[in-house]
Amino acid sequence: MEPRDVPVESRTERKKKETQQKIINVAMDSFQRQGFNNTTMEQIAEEADIARKTLYNHFPVKEAIVDEYVKGLSQESNHEVFRTLQDLPDTRSRLQNTLEKVYEWVEINPEIIGICLGYRLKNMYQGAGYSGGGSQTLIAEIIRLGQQAGEIRQDIPAKLLVKQLDTLRMTVVMDWLHDTSRIELRKEMAKLVDLFLNGAMLREGRSK
Amino acid sequence: MEPRDVPVESRTERKKKETQQKIINVAMDSFQRQGFNNTTMEQIAEEADIARKTLYNHFPVKEAIVDEYVKGLSQESNHEVFRTLQDLPDTRSRLQNTLEKVYEWVEINPEIIGICLGYRLKNMYQGAGYSGGGSQTLIAEIIRLGQQAGEIRQDIPAKLLVKQLDTLRMTVVMDWLHDTSRIELRKEMAKLVDLFLNGAMLREGRSK
DNA sequence: TGGTATCGTTATACATTGTATATCTAATTT
DNA sequence: AAATTAGATATACAATGTATAACGATACCA
Numbered sequence: 001m002e003p004r005d006v007p008v009e010s011r012t013e014r015k016k017k018e019t020q021q022k023i024i025n026v027a028m029d030s031f032q033r034q035g036f037n038n039t040t041m042e043q044i045a046e047e048a049d050i051a052r053k054t055l056y057n058h059f060p061v062k063e064a065i066v067d068e069y070v071k072g073l074s075q076e077s078n079h080e081v082f083r084t085l086q087d088l089p090d091t092r093s094r095l096q097n098t099l100e101k102v103y104e105w106v107e108i109n110p111e112i113i114g115i116c117l118g119y120r121l122k123n124m125y126q127g128a129g130y131s132g133g134g135s136q137t138l139i140a141e142i143i144r145l146g147q148q149a150g151e152i153r154q155d156i157p158a159k160l161l162v163k164q165l166d167t168l169r170m171t172v173v174m175d176w177l178h179d180t181s182r183i184e185l186r187k188e189m190a191k192l193v194d195l196f197l198n199g200a201m202l203r204e205g206r207s208k
Numbered sequence: 209m210e211p212r213d214v215p216v217e218s219r220t221e222r223k224k225k226e227t228q229q230k231i232i233n234v235a236m237d238s239f240q241r242q243g244f245n246n247t248t249m250e251q252i253a254e255e256a257d258i259a260r261k262t263l264y265n266h267f268p269v270k271e272a273i274v275d276e277y278v279k280g281l282s283q284e285s286n287h288e289v290f291r292t293l294q295d296l297p298d299t300r301s302r303l304q305n306t307l308e309k310v311y312e313w314v315e316i317n318p319e320i321i322g323i324c325l326g327y328r329l330k331n332m333y334q335g336a337g338y339s340g341g342g343s344q345t346l347i348a349e350i351i352r353l354g355q356q357a358g359e360i361r362q363d364i365p366a367k368l369l370v371k372q373l374d375t376l377r378m379t380v381v382m383d384w385l386h387d388t389s390r391i392e393l394r395k396e397m398a399k400l401v402d403l404f405l406n407g408a409m410l411r412e413g414r415s416k
Numbered sequence: 417t418g419g420t421a422t423c424g425t426t427a428t429a430c431a432t433t434g435t436a437t438a439t440c441t442a443a444t445t446t
Numbered sequence: 447a448a449a450t451t452a453g454a455t456a457t458a459c460a461a462t463g464t465a466t467a468a469c470g471a472t473a474c475c476a
């Protein structure tokens with residue numbers, strides 16, 4: 001135990017985190033069992049044994065609970081994906097690999113992911129800018145690696161490339177939530193990646 | 209007056225449309241004056257002289273009123289943009305022209321557009337698929353013209369291209385709603401268009 | 417023409433969400 | 447130990463959106 005480096009997490013802060021975690025646990029459990037809309041804030045508060053108002057202090061709207069849960073989950077999974085990135089040969093494969101993870105990801109619980117996505121989209125234009133929930137870091141790394149290897153053009157700010165790719169990622173998620181055929185979606189995804197890399201314009205020297 | 213072609217709009221249907229229009233009018237008026245959140249459904253119902261429940265029959269949620277209003281507006285403006293498309297020389301200019309319209313468009317009332325966009329995004333993944341509010345038609349036409357002229361590659365389904373461009377359009381709108389500097393945004397938009405056309409990959413024969 | 421079904425409208429009641437206010441309690445700071 | 451901070455609470459409230467039953471005009475059919 002090194003007291004240094006750990007920026008003195010006070011008991012208050014610990015208790016707060018503890019409460020939040022408890023809320024997330026009981027809430028997600030209810031969501032999984034009864035569905036999101038059939039679970040009331042009242043019920044969550046009761047099961048977490050806190051006042052309803054306290055619940056609202058931690059999460060201003062019901063969707064925020066889901067958002068926090070997903071944020072935690074994706075942070076875990078990101079580490080893994082991040083490591084595999086370096087082992088892949090080029091940008092295309094890195095992109096495809098990352099996007100395919102999205103499928104497995106959404107598979108866990110479509111309703112939850114849908115709600116989370118909607119919440120984030122809403123806060124993207126209203127409230128402050130979209131935080132990206134950590135996926136931005138992943139995509140930014142792909143861009144960085146690509147530019148470093150001379151694969152990706154540098155005349156467009158990385159920030160823009162990331163943004164564009166992130167909306168592409170969302171498109172894929174949304175497609176997933178709509179359609180059913182996985183095979184079709186994978187083919188579509190490959191084409192979207194190609195579109196991102198090669199552009200929409202017809203050129204003579206096209207490889208394929 | 210030709211009774212044919214007009215598919216027998218019954219009096220009921222006329223009344224319904226009339227009521228809807230009245231709702232939209234008084235609602236939008238209140239939204240402009242007091243803001244969206246400061247206007248209650250109660251108030252709208254009262255001003256439109258209908259029961260609150262009737263209001264909910266027409267528009268299940270408050271945002272739906274805004275959505276319907278914007279849908280009407282954009283249908284008008286689309287006609288105009290549609291015509292100018294043919295006069296432009298290439299896909300790039302058509303895209304830029306169309307996207308620049310977005311700016312003027314959002315300028316009218318950012319709050320309204322923001323709410324409308326949020327509503328549509330929400331229904332995009334939850335409810336049925338995203339209707340596109342008519343802008344898809346416009347973009348589809350750009351793609352069609354581009355493919356016809358041999359500018360746009362044909363190995364990717366037009367549907368995908370449209371989808372990709374439409375999310376790009378949304379990105380632009382969202383940027384607009386966040387940032388302030390118009391000049392920056394226009395530059396950014398031009399780069400996004402270039403990104404869409406030429407792709408993210410570095411190539412030897414790049415013109416610029 | 418008259419009866420019947422349909423559909424928009426309405427009144428009423430209700431569950432739930434999210435906010436505002438003031439109070440209380442535990443923890444941090446001095 | 448006292449003062450300050452900050453989360454937790456109780457209570458009350460405005461507003462959203464839903465459910466139910468009933469009413470009335472319109473459309474449809476015999």
